[in-house]
Amino acid sequence: xxxxxxxxxxxxxxxxxxxxLNCDYTNxxxxxxxxxxxxxxxxxxFLISISSIKDKNEDGRFTVFLNKSAKHxxxxxxxxxxxxxxxxxxxxxxxxxxxLSFGAGTTVTVRA
Amino acid sequence: xxxxxQSPTHLIKTRGQQVTLRCSSQSGHNTxxxxxxxxxxxxxxxxxxxxxxxxxxxxxxxxxxxLQFPNYSSELNVNALELDDSALYLCxxxxxxxxxxxxxxxxxxxxxxxVL
Numbered sequence: 001x002x003x004x005x006x007x008x009x010x011x012x013x014x015x016x017x018x019x020x021l022n023c024d025y026t027n028x029x030x031x032x033x034x035x036x037x038x039x040x041x042x043x044x045x046f047l048i049s050i051s052s053i054k055d056k057n058e059d060g061r062f063t064v065f066l067n068k069s070a071k072h073x074x075x076x077x078x079x080x081x082x083x084x085x086x087x088x089x090x091x092x093x094x095x096x097x098x099x100l101s102f103g104a105g106t107t108v109t110v111r112a
Numbered sequence: 113x114x115x116x117x118q119s120p121t122h123l124i125k126t127r128g129q130q131v132t133l134r135c136s137s138q139s140g141h142n143t144x145x146x147x148x149x150x151x152x153x154x155x156x157x158x159x160x161x162x163x164x165x166x167x168x169x170x171x172x173x174x175x176x177x178x179l180q181f182p183n184y185s186s187e188l189n190v191n192a193l194e195l196d197d198s199a200l201y202l203c204x205x206x207x208x209x210x211x212x213x214x215x216x217x218x219x220x221x222x223x224x225x226x227v228l
Contacts, residue, residue, distance in 0.1 A: 036219070046219075098162070098167055099168060102154030
């Protein structure tokens with residue numbers, strides 16, 4: 001049962017433009033959400049997170065938006081850079097839970 | 113500060129064999145989680161160790177087992193390997209409190225296991 005879904009397997013964006021990655025979840029007990037970035041032959045790298053008490057969190061070029069009523073979150077990358085080309089995973093956990101539930105990932109390609 | 117390390121990088125085994133994968137947690141972290149990532153999928157939670165005790169388990173059979181040592185490093189053992197066990201095995205470390213609070217998990221580079 002896939003509780004976290006990333007419905008777009010891939011995204012291609014021009015350098016300097018905005019990348020928008022989407023993630024939906026079904027478990028209403030999730031209260032903490034994270035985005036990880038993964039390069040080939042490396043482990044996932046933590047990017048940004050958001051607690052369910054917020055609807056937006058920003059860190060430099062990365063902003064995560066959370067819409068609890070729609071059970072939807074998105075990651076905005078502005079401006080996109082060639083080094084952003086990677087697989088992005090959305091993950092979620094319940095309060096004080098240890099387990100992260102991941103989506104299947106979205107491969108982002110930033111074109112020069 | 114040393115990050116999460118895993119060994120070996122790659123491993124090839126045959127069906128029915130046993131394998132042990134190792135993970136060293138990041139300095140200051142007392143919790144280790146193991147994940148299996150099959151091709152084209154996101155990581156799936158196997159189990160977590162907190163202060164040397166198993167602290168939660170995902171939907172994996174008992175032939176997947178683990179250990180955590182006093183220095184918080186960890187091992188994942190898989191017995192009676194099956195072809196479907198071929199995957200990238202990721203270890204993640206974090207700091208956990210007695211109240212149950214868990215901080216962000218930081219991942220190692222993974223071990224690529226191939227079962228023939």
